[in-house]
Amino acid sequence: MKRVLVVDDEPQLLRALQINLRAEGYTVTVASNGTEALHLAASRPPDVLVLDLGLPDIDGTEVIRGIRGWSDMPIVVLSARHGSTDKVEALDAGADDYVTKPFGLDELLARLRAVERRSVHAAPGGIIDAGDLHIDLGASTVTRSGERIHLTPREWAVLQALVAHRGRLVTQRELLHSVWGPAYGEEAQYLRVYMAQLRRKLEPDPASPRHLITEAGRGYRFEAAEPTAAPSTAAEEPKADGPSTTPT
Structure with missing residues (x-):
């Protein structure tokens, strides 16, 4: 019960x-x-x-x-x-x-x-190493440089959805449906909030993310490999007066 x-x-x-x-x-x-x-x-x-x-x-x-x-x-x-x-x-x-x-x-x-x-939710098995990140999908754990990172259930659900499709674009609608359910599809501000939180916890420089990448106007992508240069797409942070629902 x-x-x-x-x-x-x-x-x-x-x-x-x-x-x-x-x-x-x-x-x-x-x-x-x-x-x-x-x-x-x-x-x-x-x-x-x-x-x-x-x-x-x-x-x-x-x-x-x-x-x-x-x-x-x-x-x-x-x-x-x-x-x-x-x-x-x-x-x-x-x-x-x-x-x-x-x-x-x-x-x-x-x-x-x-x-x-x-x-x-039991995540699919698998261990992903991405730079100093160690992600265990089966155990639902993330460590960075050997230190356990505390994620909320919703943060973990977002990360899991991206890692499960690492290397490819996951659209905003796909992420919203996967994490929040089919009734959600336009609430882009939810994703901005959680991506900002994940970057603060997992990226060495949240403003220049190596792994949690934004594809402007389309969605997000998880890259396990270390980039040769910092990606040009900066992380978006939710504004104090409330983010627009316009995709970024």
């Missing part, structure tokens, strides 16, 4: 989610503020965290950052904040998905199933 920690400061919504998720077979723990959420996530780690951003004591993005310091548990954000900047900030902090209020229970359940599949 899956364990879910639901964090929201609206008592009625918290109660409704508790009842409905239990009816779907989840073991539900609830919290109404960020401090309690951090305590419960550490003392009774859930299989998935459902988190509101507008908490009374600590903003939800800070809760995400706190948890990402030690755990890669899937995190689904629930928020009344509809702006692109808010979504990018939450994803950049380490959230795996973002659901805006009001929402339907069926949609939330589908998002939970999706992040659960990503977190337990």
